[in-house]
Amino acid sequence: MTVQQKVPPQERLLFATTARSIADSTAQIVDTSRQALDHLGATTCPQSASFDNVLLPLVNVRNAIATKAGILGFYKEGSSDASLRDESVKSKLLFDNFNNEIAMQEDLFLLIDAVFKKNETLDQESERLLRREHRTFHDNGLGLPAADRVRFSEIKTRINKATSEFRRNMNEENEHVDFTTQDLVGVPAHVLDSTLLDDSTDDEKIFRLTFQPNHFYPTMRYAQLDETRKRYMIGYETRCADNVSLFQEIVLLRDEAARMLGYASHAKWRTRSLMSGTPDNVMAFLNDLKSQLQPGLQNDLDALKKLKSDHLAAQGMEFDGKFYVWDISFYHRLLLEAQYKIDQKRIAEYFPIQTVVPAMLQNFQQLSGLVFQEVSRDISDLTDLNQTWHDDVQVFDVWDSDEIGGGFLGFLYLDLYSREGKYGSAANFNLQPGYIKPDGSRHYPSTALICNFNKPTSDKPGLLNHSDVVLLFHELGHGIHDLVAQTKYACFHGTACADDFCEAPSQMLERWCWEEPQLKAMSCHYSTLTPEYRDHWKVHGCTADTVPPSKIPTELVQALVRSENVNASLTNMRALWRSAFDMKVHSPTDRRSLEDMDITREFNKLQREIVGLDEPADEEWGHGHAHFSHLIGGYDAGYYGYLYSRVFASDMFSAAFSKDPMSREVGLSLGYEVEESPHTDGESLQKPQEAAALPTLSTRAAASYNSTSNKLWTILSDLWDPQSNTGGYVTLGVADNALLQDELAHRINQCSDVPRRLLTYNNGPSGSLRCKAAISKFLNRHLAPFTSIEIADVVVTNGVSAATEHCSWALCDPGDGILLGRPYYRSFLKDLGTRPEVRVVPVSFGTKDPLDVSSVAEYERALLSSLQDGVKIKAIMLCNPHNPLGRCYPRDFIIQLMELCQKYGVHLISDEIYASSVWRQGPSDSEAIQPFTSVLSIDPTDIIDPALLHVLWGTSKDFGANGLRCGVIISRNHDLIECVSNLSIFSYASGLTDHAVSELLEDDAFTDAYISSNRKALLDAYEFVATTLDAMGVPYATTSNAALFVWCDLLTPFLHSKSAEGHTVRDINEMWLQSSALAQRLDDARVHVGVPDQFGSEQPGWFRLTISRPREQLQEGLLRIERVLKGW
The missing domain is CATH 3.40.640.10 (Type I PLP-dependent aspartate aminotransferase-like (Major domain))
Incomplete structure (x- = not known):
């Protein structure tokens, strides 16, 4: 469909051409931001603090930073200029450290804390912003003693530095393995053509294969020799050796920081704001999924081993019963060919990248009403105008269609082809977020999709395997999420949502790659595009005199669709292994176990134990965690989200598109429900609950989805028992009366004659x-x-x-x-x-x-x-x-x-x-x-x-x-x-x-006796608790005479123990910080109490203890509290 080119209401981005311009821009925005925040602190006091005069100036600073930082930090991922990449790394590090600096400013926190406690009437996103900012300062150590804050700041700075080094090592990695012609039997010609060394001779051709996706994956699928695949895989797994020590340093620093904040582990700190809520919930999910996958995994491995045995036997070789990681891609391909008649090379012929991308965009346009207008080089020379970072980049202005208003959405950049120095995998990068500017107008987002496909030439096509098409859809899904998001504040824009949800929209969009009509619509045999490609096909692909059909044949696409779940258990179990490793290093049983952990051995051991693959005799044969970039780039203690969010993705697709995958009506409505929602980061929409929105739910339902009551149900499912569960929770926080439940149950059982x-x-x-x-x-x-x-x-x-x-x-x-x-x-x-x-x-x-x-x-x-x-x-x-x-x-x-x-x-x-x-x-x-x-x-x-x-x-x-x-x-x-x-x-x-209830309340004699006995039992429990608190030196409200509680000040003895360590609390604000730290330590000690924040207490440190518990529970709970107060 031809659409008249419209002029965007916002200028397209201009990209740097020199390292100096990156450095100058970074310094300028940091200096300007620092001045603005200094002015805010100097001109505003807590008494007059409000959302408008504190949070809005702060968010304007953060929006300004986000507008520049995304682009300035992006050059390290996409630029061909090494000097720009180096300066981009420095820029990213400077912004990270500056954000830490902001979050350590006590005067700024006092202003935010004052606003937080005033409980102003705010819209949901502003309420969420306030809660997020308040928590950010806690997370940066403001509740720690001064000396500890210094150490905490050092940790955060070093994490930023080590993370930057880790990612740079990955991006700059140019390792390789050299092979001969004999080594590479079966490897596709396009790989050989692009890797042949210039100084090779006809007698001795040498091919230098890097670990870029366009070399690695075809080779692992097609290389006939086991030794070739083994050598190549070991080279792949042992690259980035410098990152081994960096990885260990990073996880140790994360663990130290979490423990300083009062959390038992980094995973405990991270998951509290995710949809899962706790590491225990994550592991319960993974263990449950593992048990479900285990039978299928065994079937998958048995089938692959049988195929390997038959394949080797056909070559006169014996099968030793071993199945290695370098066997997976090769025998998976053979299985598809043998049982499903799938020829992946033939399928790829129908997906040249030149036609797949426009077809994919057309698919989104038809489904969700988006219009992608490519900025043609006939209109302007983009590179000369600094509007792209490389000649390969395509630029699109993205609009809503006229039927849904025709509004502008933002800019989409596609950088699809492999080159040296570029980010080596596939990803979507937000270059600039969208948000509402101070004048009420909208700043529109810019988003970049990065892949590493083979670049087509005039006489050689760039063909995509079906898995490449799925990948392209997935990453574009993130880009669409970025473009249609309509948040007020940059920090909530697009994929800035809960890590264990943010993959769901993209995973849902993958489904269209398994629908027969959509695959046919996207397909186009490359030989039909140009005479040169027809000649190429005759040389490299022609198997008969007949001309191939333009669209992929029905029998081929149906076979492809039938194969969707082949080896799915193995695939998912490998993702589960990586998720389990992530949780292993980020939720150790204690500090010493992490310090003593051989992380390389652990990575390989978990693969062997969980996936069931064989390994070389040397347990340190590879160090895959050294290039496990997700755990360094934001998915730490969150990699399970790829599996977790698939549940939501499946539900979303089934609920909306099972009848008609291309329903425009459903697409228009669901697209904006999924993509525009700003409430998907697990944070609270109404204090003190913590809500994690689901895209298929209303806002009000989302607000209660992951409330604090969910934590209560987790606790009640893991209660302390002196015989069977000594490590469970002792709950002195639930308002229930267990003192006479046996007597009551006996009386109710007498009412069993049900009319x-x-x-x-x-x-x-x-x-x-x-x-x-x-x-x-x-x-x-x-x-x-x-x-x-x-x-x-x-x-x-x-x-x-x-x-x-x-x-x-x-x-x-x-x-x-x-x-x-x-x-x-x-x-x-x-x-x-x-x-x-x-x-x-x-x-x-x-x-x-x-x-x-x-x-x-x-x-x-x-x-x-x-x-x-x-x-x-x-x-x-x-x-x-x-x-x-x-x-x-x-x-x-x-x-x-x-x-x-x-x-x-x-x-x-x-x-x-x-x-x-x-x-x-x-x-x-x-x-x-x-x-x-x-x-x-x-x-x-x-x-x-x-x-x-x-x-x-x-x-x-x-x-x-x-x-x-x-x-x-x-x-x-x-x-x-x-x-x-x-x-x-x-x-x-x-x-x-x-x-x-009728039987109970009609019985005056019983109720009178019960109430009398209950009052005596409550008084006895109160006196026991009061006596124990007196002995512990805990102040409490001595005028209590009713209900089930004692209101007590646990903070005073806690601070007394800290003062013995040389720390003196200076003011009420620090007391609140210490109160929060104490609440976390009590939770880590597995004693559940009512905490001050949840009751709207005006004084920090006053906790509610339920006294109506059996005596042995009271004793155990009070003992745990005493241990925490004394720092044991």
């Missing part, structure tokens, strides 16, 4: 009449309401989380606010905000007691401030008794808060889930220890409209039955009751739950 009606809808989704009556009776006895609770006031849900969510959804519109006093129950953020899309507005009290009557004024102040910010407050949420403080609100406090709600017409929601778990009463004249007062027990007359009062209760805490899933809404607002009764169809408590 037939419980298998029906019964009385509807909001609870049976019997259950509501039992609940009303129980709560009338224990909440002492001023007006009795009636059946019509009650709705039953499957848990109090559902009840909370229903109230939020019914009382608020998306974007409305609910006030929540600090510290708060962390799950309220999710329950109130995730699906109802309500904004939780934390109320801060400073040095005031949050439960003191004087603190009511802070609620009013927060309400008015929110109104000024455009957030309409619809409700105030209480948890009474308080979680995590374990105290009861004074009656006068509740009355004044009710009056405040009446004054502004806002609702008061009181979660009274711990109402019957008050285990200590203070003296009658005590103001510190308050008795429990339900909001329903207060006469609302002249205080508040009863329609504004709502109480939540459930069986999960007072009866220690989280798994029973029974929540209750009590309200005399019958419009609300009617609404949530209808909503309860989404949170239907099961008939079995309904029956068990």
Whole structure:
């Protein structure tokens, strides 16, 4: 289709022609950026800090750096000029070190931290930016003592330097192996033609084969002699010898840095922001996949060994039963030829690169509405105008088609042919990201696809194997991801997403290379292109007098499609081996084991053990990790992502394109859902959750996909047991009551006579009449309401989380606010905000007691401030008794808060889930220890409209039955009751739950006895924990008298132990950093506690410990805490 050439709204890139220009540009952007950041620190203070005056200036600096750094660091990958490559390496190193310098500026962190704690109303991407920047400073050692910061900075600088040297050694590698004509029997003519040495004679021809892909892969597929393939493979595996020591140094430095930050390993640090979450999850995935692949692997190896045996026998040679890595490509090809009648040379004839690239772009244009306009050399001499870095480069302006708006997207550069000094594999490089500029206009991205195919000439074509076509599609997929991304900030652009997801879009696009119609559409026999190519075919490819068809024959493409999964288990197991090696070196059991590890032996040993290939007798026969560039270039502790993301890629293709792979309607919609989403890096969209978006999900679903609750389920699946799992987690962080669960289970088991009606809808989704009556009776006895609770006031849900969510959804519109006093129950953020899309507005009290009557004024102040910010407050949420403080609100406090709600017409929601778990009463004249007062027990007359009062209760805490899933809404607002009764169809408590709760709450004698015993057990547990904390020197809130917790200051004794080492904490900001470090060390010690950040605590170091655990668990958990506090 001919499209009129349009003029882009942005100038194309100009590329450097001298090393000096690279050096000058690098110095200029670093100097300018440093001045801007110095000005920001000098003119802004934490008290006045905001997103607009701190984060926006910072992100403008980062965007400016990204605009230049990508290009300046790219020359080392693509330039033919060695001086440009050398200077590009220096530029990349300078930018890396400067980014580390930024992240070590304490004054800048104090500004970001101040913004972080102000909880401004931000859009999702800005919220994510704030969280990312905040975490970046932690990750660069600002929580460390001053002396340790110096060492940490040295580590980061050396990692940058060693990484740069490693990659330069790979790019500059020009090693080779020389062969004779006899050695290279079977090797394609184009390889021989391009490798014959000039000083060879007819009698003794010498061919010098490098390890470039266009030499290596054809030779390994076609070289008949086993010894040739062996010698070539050993040469390939032993190249880049200088990188062996660099690799070891890098992994040791990464490990040291992670441990300084409080992580058990580099992998533990890396995976926390990936979709996998933890190294344990990665290894569980790999081990599960290994078990699934094992039978297929054995079948693959058996078939290949049988083929090798037959092949050798046909030559009069014996098979020794060995199958080596240098056998794989050769016998894989023979297997395809023998069993699938696939001739790879013949297939390649139908995929000349001159036609494949335009066909591929046309495929994307048809599918997703993109228009690629090549910048013709007839229009401008690109190289002379410095608009490319080499004559081979093609440039495309990329637009949306007119039917989807015709907007400009960016620039695509294709550099497809092999040459000396160029990056030796295939990759996509972002040259400039896209982002929104300060004036509101868009900066458009530029992206470069790098490959190393044979360059066609006028009389010799450049033919692609089918695997090359797949590779081309894959890398272009990354380029498309780059081009259509529509993020505000450069740091989130395109493939800057979670490493274990970013391959998925490209892997999905590979699928079109296995679809018969698309393969036929892309094919074109090279002999039909020019008379010269017809002559070439007659000499090199003609096997008959007939002219080959223009398109690939049906039988050939069908055979190719059928062969897709041949040796798939072997292929995937080899990727698994590399993933396992990655995790082995980045998650060692301890520091000493990594220091003692012979990494070369480990690399080869894992291949032997996992893949089952034979090896030479020398275990150090190769050092493949010395050119395993992924582990140096950003996939460290993330290589498993190639396997992990294939799950998503398969699901995406199946869900969208299984019926019609070329559906334009689906392509237009899915393309932008997949490629434009900025929420795919595992980071949080709403504090404190961490979300990793999936491209097939909505934004709101993505926000909850990888929340912190996922970590909880991992912990609960690995609990400590003194006999069977001594290394498991001791959980003192889950709000459950295990003290009398045996007694409760026994009573519920007596309710096993299930009526037939419980298998029906019964009385509807909001609870049976019997259950509501039992609940009303129980709560009338224990909440002492001023007006009795009636059946019509009650709705039953499957848990109090559902009840909370229903109230939020019914009382608020998306974007409305609910006030929540600090510290708060962390799950309220999710329950109130995730699906109802309500904004939780934390109320801060400073040095005031949050439960003191004087603190009511802070609620009013927060309400008015929110109104000024455009957030309409619809409700105030209480948890009474308080979680995590374990105290009861004074009656006068509740009355004044009710009056405040009446004054502004806002609702008061009181979660009274711990109402019957008050285990200590203070003296009658005590103001510190308050008795429990339900909001329903207060006469609302002249205080508040009863329609504004709502109480939540459930069986999960007072009866220690989280798994029973029974929540209750009590309200005399019958419009609300009617609404949530209808909503309860989404949170239907099961008939079995309904029956068990009815039986339980109807039994006054049992419930009275249970509550009494529970209070005694809780008091006993509290006294044990309090006594132990006293002995440990841990301060705690001595006024607790209810719920399941002790609120304690673990940071003070932790800092005391550090001060003995000569480190003194200087200010509140460093205390927060140390608090985070302590939380990580507790997690590493496998003791799960409630951490300050998750409760919105205003003071660092205050942790929530659950006391309602069996005594042996309390003892073990407190012992682990003590060890951490003492630095053991």
